[in-house]
Amino acid sequence: MIKGLIVGHRDFGKAILNAMESISGSIENIEWVSNDGLSTNELAEKIRAACELNGEEGILVFVDVYGGSCWRAAKMARASNARIITGINLPMLLSFIHKRETISLDELPAVMENDGKRAIQSE
């Protein structure tokens, strides 16, 4: 199963995962890391370590802000088994849980981008 890793500012990852679990019940193979107190290099190291653990089937790294320090750290981790998607929202995460066992790691980021954007609607 493709693993999910949420990288965000402060408690972002913990909170969005908590919110997701309140909707769908407990979720396996998904973790979060925070940038709290960490230099970009240190956060990159933490992301790399998380990618190496149980990452045999690949990791999708969800980042809160494109262009931010969390994004830069995710890029600097240079984990070969990981792909990165930014601008995570709950519908994107929900889509990941449903699709991660049927879509390949290389195709997942584009699908997540599409599903995340599709959930943004103005009325």
Place this chain on the structure above:
Amino acid sequence: MPVVLARIDDRLIHGQVTEGWGKMLTPDFILVVSDEVAGSDWECELCLASLPYCIKGRVVRVDNAAQVINELDEDERASYILFESPGDAYRVIRSGAKIQQLNVGGMHSSQGKREVVDYIFVDDTDAYYLKALRDIGVELDFRDLPEHENIDVMTKL
């Protein structure tokens, strides 16, 4: 325009700098001083990709920084200067960069460093250079965001 913010922050360009300080200081230009970033085209690109569209950026090596900083005085833009560490800032100021005030806003945790406040972690080298900066007359301001109080960190080093 003068330099509106000189700051030590190992995250370099990030939200606190562009948004937190940016909404008050509205910089047009950010100069990043880092041998590590300047030494790799890929890291330069990554670092500058974090900039909002309205702010331009440039990465320079520590050795070249003083000259570039002093030329900023003649520039029309409001500029930031970002250093990765107190040691880099000290070297640049000692080689002639005109910087009287330095904000210390992000020295994050890494191996062998001790916590002073939750966004400032130091080892002996950092402590040495912070004291050295103070001793050559640089006014140090310890805060991550402008709305926070300046914390007296020097007594805790």
